[in-house]
Amino acid sequence: MKITLLERRLAEQHAGRTTVLVTDIKTGAQLLLGDGIAEGDLALDNEARAAINRAVIEDKSQTIDGPAGPLFIEVWNPPMRLVVVGAVHIAQTLARMAVETGYAVTIIDPRSAFASEERFPGVTLATDWPDEVLPALKPDKRTAIVTLTHDPKIDDPALQAALKSDAFYIGALGSRRTHAKRAERLATAGFDATAFARIHGPVGLDIGALTPGEIAVSILAEITAVLRRDRIKTKEDKAA
């Protein structure tokens, strides 16, 4: 691989754009494709191009049979995103763990004393209200949103903005009772039961989590389970 190709690829990734690297795994010839990019020394036929488009849609790197032998199609999407509303204690641990898991993390909290650089080194911070910040972030099918403030003034507008997005996961901290009250408020705001059902509340898998670290694990575990839903097998399936 040429260093120029690799650096181009890293720059595109950094700018939040998808790239595809196609490699002839016999000769090592490569072609880098991206937003207005076609760099390299590998020729492709229409069949291979169609396979590349499918791989991008599926977000799945794979080896296919090309005109002159096998081609490895490597799809490189920008990182998954996690938006956390509430720069609270749990958010500090959750942000660190999410970065380790491969998410780009943004923390939103209009209370700037909470959302400080000292408390969240290396994480993107936004101190405007979530109903202003969230739509601007354009949450997509690779975005998870979690509200942690416990304060309806901040969490509710965030959840309303989240429900209008394509986010693959929406979770809200709070007990079952809090969550039921939340349902009433969202209904008053015009969100039906189907919309409300998109919200995982209380947030996280029930693993008996107690400490901020354990709660962060339960939240990340639930986000992963929703993301990888189609890979989850029951114990019966495994035995078969």
Added chain:
Amino acid sequence: MSDTDQILSEAALWHRAGRGVALATVVTTWGSSPRPVGSKLAVDDQGRFIGSVSGGCVEGAVVESALDTIRTGTPKLLDFGVTDEQAWDVGLACGGKVQIFVERLS
């Protein structure tokens, strides 16, 4: 930053610092394999490496092969699995098969 980002960024730094570098990438898997397609390992000319293509079972053999690719510049496709005769030495404990593409960063 994802795992792969980190490995490739580091590999680019090594290259800029004048070290010989090879990249190994899992390109195909069959059955149960420890690391998914796209997993990477970067190796420098001293045999130092970051990343993982198998969770530990075939890394030693991949690093050896990568050192050779750094010297010759010739890319290679490595097969590992239970049907491979190498399996006796460096096979996958989980019984899967993987193909790993090794190329020089130049």
